[in-house]
């Protein structure tokens with residue numbers, strides 16, 4: 001297991017724009033999708049490939065394809081939906097397993113309100129997507145759901161992650177692989193990430 005902070009210049013440039021206080025809903029959505037694409041590119045870097053032969057304009061040629069990797073993208077409602085189109089741009093055939101969790105603003109404990117997983121999830125790598133990993137409670141519960149369903153290979157993509165949350169999650173799920181555009185400084189007293197993005201769900205959906 002490992003935590004990868006993706007320091008690629010494009011990722012850091014887009015994340016900087018995303019942090020601007022007066023960003024519009026439209027721009028926040030665009031950048032969230034684009035960062036979803038870039039994090040997917042990084043997270044799929046070590047997928048195994050196999051060679052096969054094709055007929056080309058110049059005769060036969062050996063090319064490569066991803067070897068038997070079946071994916072399911074797992075957006076955590078609501079905010080994870082904001083990354084989904086960007087992720088699916090690179091893995092357009094992936095099945096989608098949706099989970100809905102909401103964090104109680106006072107206790108910071110998540111409640112699960114939806115589980116709609118693909119039926120053969122035990123044969124798939126799960127790619128969890130959510131802009132924020134804060135206290136880690138939502139991610140721990142999501143991984144619990146996936147493991148209960150038989151999923152063994154689980155990767156999480158987050159725009160921003162708090163060090164406290166990462167530590168808590170890895171304590172319980174040390175086999176998890178995490179990709180994030182930034183490991184931020186800390187959580188504030190309300191469980192929000194600093195400097196973070198504010199409330200990502202509200203910014204993506206235009207609610208407040």
Ligand SMILES: O=P(O)(O)OC[C@H]1O[C@H](OP(=O)(O)OP(=O)(O)O)[C@H](O)[C@@H]1O
Pocket residue numbers: 076077078079080101102103104108110130131132133134135136137138139165191200201202
């Ligand atoms: O790591 P945690 O402390 O559990 O917090 C992170 C969760 O909180 C946010 O969702 P929220 O519950 O606000 O739901 P939303 O996406 O509907 O806004 C965020 O998108 C994560 O899912």
Ligand SMILES: O=c1cc[nH]c(=O)[nH]1
Pocket residue numbers: 132134191192193194196197198199200201
């Ligand atoms: O900083 C945070 C923490 C949880 N959820 C968010 O949207 N932002």
Ligand SMILES: [Mg+2]
Pocket residue numbers: 079199200201202
């Ligand atoms: Mg929210």
